[in-house]
Amino acid sequence: MVEAAVQVFHQQGVEKTTLADIARAADVPLGNVYYYFKTKDQLVEAAVEAHCDQLTRLTARLEQLPDPAARLKTLIAGWVEERETAARFGCPFGTLATELDKRDDGLDLAAAQVMRALIDWVEGQFTELGRPDAHALAIELVAAYQGMSVLTNTLRDPGLMAAQGERLQAWVDGLARP
Amino acid sequence: MVEAAVQVFHQQGVEKTTLADIARAADVPLGNVYYYFKTKDQLVEAAVEAHCDQLTRLTARLEQLPDPAARLKTLIAGWVEERETAARFGCPFGTLATELDKRDDGLDLAAAQVMRALIDWVEGQFTELGRPDAHALAIELVAAYQGMSVLTNTLRDPGLMAAQGERLQAWVDGLARP
DNA sequence: GTCTATAATCCGATAGAC
DNA sequence: GTCTATCGGATTATAGAC
Numbered sequence: 443m444v445e446a447a448v449q450v451f452h453q454q455g456v457e458k459t460t461l462a463d464i465a466r467a468a469d470v471p472l473g474n475v476y477y478y479f480k481t482k483d484q485l486v487e488a489a490v491e492a493h494c495d496q497l498t499r500l501t502a503r504l505e506q507l508p509d510p511a512a513r514l515k516t517l518i519a520g521w522v523e524e525r526e527t528a529a530r531f532g533c534p535f536g537t538l539a540t541e542l543d544k545r546d547d548g549l550d551l552a553a554a555q556v557m558r559a560l561i562d563w564v565e566g567q568f569t570e571l572g573r574p575d576a577h578a579l580a581i582e583l584v585a586a587y588q589g590m591s592v593l594t595n596t597l598r599d600p601g602l603m604a605a606q607g608e609r610l611q612a613w614v615d616g617l618a619r620p
Numbered sequence: 621m622v623e624a625a626v627q628v629f630h631q632q633g634v635e636k637t638t639l640a641d642i643a644r645a646a647d648v649p650l651g652n653v654y655y656y657f658k659t660k661d662q663l664v665e666a667a668v669e670a671h672c673d674q675l676t677r678l679t680a681r682l683e684q685l686p687d688p689a690a691r692l693k694t695l696i697a698g699w700v701e702e703r704e705t706a707a708r709f710g711c712p713f714g715t716l717a718t719e720l721d722k723r724d725d726g727l728d729l730a731a732a733q734v735m736r737a738l739i740d741w742v743e744g745q746f747t748e749l750g751r752p753d754a755h756a757l758a759i760e761l762v763a764a765y766q767g768m769s770v771l772t773n774t775l776r777d778p779g780l781m782a783a784q785g786e787r788l789q790a791w792v793d794g795l796a797r798p
Numbered sequence: 799g800t801c802t803a804t805a806a807t808c809c810g811a812t813a814g815a816c
Numbered sequence: 817g818t819c820t821a822t823c824g825g826a827t828t829a830t831a832g833a834c
Contacts, residue, residue, distance in 0.1 A: 453722070457633060458635050531722070537722075540770060541633065543710060543774060544631070544636060545636070554775050557774045557775060582787070584771065585770070586764060587767065588766070588770040589766040590763045592766040593735065593739075596735045
């Protein structure tokens, strides 16, 4: 059910999505939603936590690669793979975070934590590569991803993300072998 | 009234904003809104056009600078100046475009046009600088702005935009004097 | 726990007085 | 043109049968 919520929130946006939409997507009756989540806000919170868990699983998988540069390039490759979805609905987490920043609930703070977790992980990779400016590079990489997601989405052009992804991978290569 | 709509849409998001909100912000009674705009969609459309007009005025002002590199750096400086607003509500146009991409109205196409107009103008500056890769550079610059807007907003950190702005200005300098 | 029916509220849109 | 009052529909949330 949380999985359905994450997907529908991504496709329609939190504000536009009704609990009936989620109930239909999860194939359960409406009343059932309220048995597990007392309010819509709690469902949104669960969705944010789901994104957090997914990030944890993703980084754990990437950690198995021996080379930090390879990890970053695989991360970028994963973004590019989702370019069709990004062209239609934007970055699953970025668009959610953007929307939460315009809501009154305190969930924007939770979103900030997840975003920071991604940045921190990327920063760790750059640090392993011996870069003293690891933090700034991490901001640059994540911002580049969020930015190309916005443009890919607005212009409805998955090719844009493919091109920018290649550029970023070359950029990581250049930083790894100076 | 359109001005009030643009501001409230930016601060609260289109979906969350009620026509009563806009009426209050513009200090007119609710019924009055419907006299000038038959539907909420028409008001959103007017807001997009307002963003388009503002972009036209901005680029016209920048054109008065003799040097393309100076124009781009002034553009970036303008973004950085608005960093406090960006930290609170994100890029005024980027967040709107992101939201329109999740709506059924056809206004996402209008938003795409405005975004493309910005990219085209930036591309023109890089072309004047003699860069054969002007288009890719324009995408890179606008994406960087949108990305740092998302991060500045999500992390509520205007300093992030200031730091990235400086980086982008140095980047433009480097491209102008190779 | 699962599901239906419905209450309570909010919002887009309209009617019509001035 | 300006403003008030209100309708109709949608949506969050609840009550209560099974």
